[in-house]
Amino acid sequence: MTQGADRSPGRRTVIGAAVLGTAALGVGGATAAPAEADERHGGHGSSYRDLPHPTVIAHRGASGYRPEHTIGSYQLALDMGAHVIEQDLVPTKDGHLVCRHENDITGTTDVAAHPEFASRRTTKSVDGVSLTGWFTEDFTLAELKTLRAKERIPGNRQENTLYDGRWAVPTFEEVLRWAEKEGRRRGRPVWLHVETKHPTYFRGLGLGLEEPLAKLLRRYGRDRQGSPVFLQSFEPTSIQRLAKLVSSPRVVLLSGASTRPWDFVQAGDPRTVADLVKPAGLKWIASFAQGIGPTLDLIIPKDASGKLGTPTTLVRDAHAQDLILHPYTMRNENTFLPADFRRGTDPNAYGDAFGAFKVYFETGIDGIFTDNADTGLLAAADFRG
Secondary structure, eight states: OOHHHHHHHHHHHHHHHHHHHHHHHTSSSSOOOHHHHHHHHTTSOOOGGGSOSSEEEETTTTTTTSOSSSHHHHHHHHHHTOSEEEEEEEEOTTSOEEEOSSSBOTTTBSGGGOGGGGGGOEEEEETTEEEEEOBGGGSOHHHHTTSOBOOSOTTTOGGGGGGTTSSOOOBHHHHHHHHHHHHHHHTSOOEEEEEEOSHHHHHHTTOOSHHHHHHHHHHTTOOSTTOSEEEEESSHHHHHHHHHHOOSOEEEEEOOTTOOOHHHHHHTOOOOHHHHTSHHHHHHHHTTOSEEEEBHHHHSOBOTTSOBOOOOSHHHHHHHTTOEEOOBOBOSBGGGSOGGGOOSSOTTSBOOHHHHHHHHHTTTOSEEEESOHHHHHHHHHHHHO
16 A cells, blocks of 8 residues: 555545535635625725634645646635635746746646757756756746646655646636636635745846736736735845835745845845844834745744744734734645654654644744645634634
8 A cells, every 4th residue: 555545535534624614614615795795895805804813825725635836726725715825926938927836847847748848958046046947937828838737746745646737837817817706606805825936036037026916916906905915025125016016915925044035135135034033124024014924933943853942932023013924834744744743654644733733823823824724724723712
């Protein structure tokens, strides 16, 4: 029996319980009548302050069960009841915004199997990291649409490879249309969490992300303060630029404490993430954003053995600046969990994800990114009591 077959029943049980449980709880299942929703939200969605707490954000869709950033992954996450669905945006050669975690599509599409694109394989430096592969900025949208998406980490998620080749790479406009259709069907807005990837790098290529993103947000009525969308980036200047273009809620993503945002590196700004999570740094972020998306290690550091230590003061300090916190990323597999919550010796088997969710929720975070929205929803329901 393979590892995948060994844990399949558990996965199906979690999914089924979440879908049934969220419907019974009114989380993602019960909906307002369309007219009522329009009246309450002005047709554009309620304030982010009105989202369920803690908010469960489907990281790249239901990426624990389907290849990430596909319509299939987004649809499953929404059907599970996820409160918000995440997209990462990169551009094509002809300026279209598409949903990929990275512009390097070697591991998330079948591009290597297309001999007509063999000559496009190249080496680039992206945010100071040398990468060899195929990149979205070297393909027109029409060319990119000839490719099919596949599972990014098949060694961890063998079952997901069943869906390799089923979906194309979606444009962000296609996702907006999908969200509108699903919103009408459900009688409530579909919330999105949209990241600009490598914005300084792409602006240097003449493929700035913020302007075309703002244009699409205005076209689909998601450019207002109460619109059902979060805009996020690891580069604060991208969020500052977006703040001048639209009024949608904005979140600054924060990586490891010792790292520096790439726009800071390029501009010679010496501040690190450790500086940004101090009260002065958070006050600065609050001048142009409504939230932060820190790595979970900034909420609760791990010790040398990988076990959780003592929570930092980040939640308290961010809330003091009226910033919400959407940390990332919870996953069910042992290999991604803190050592305290791993079970057994198989790194790809599920550990005690519910226990880990509980500890993170107890810190007072406002929401969390997870590859397994069904698990996150059940954990959030447990936490709310």
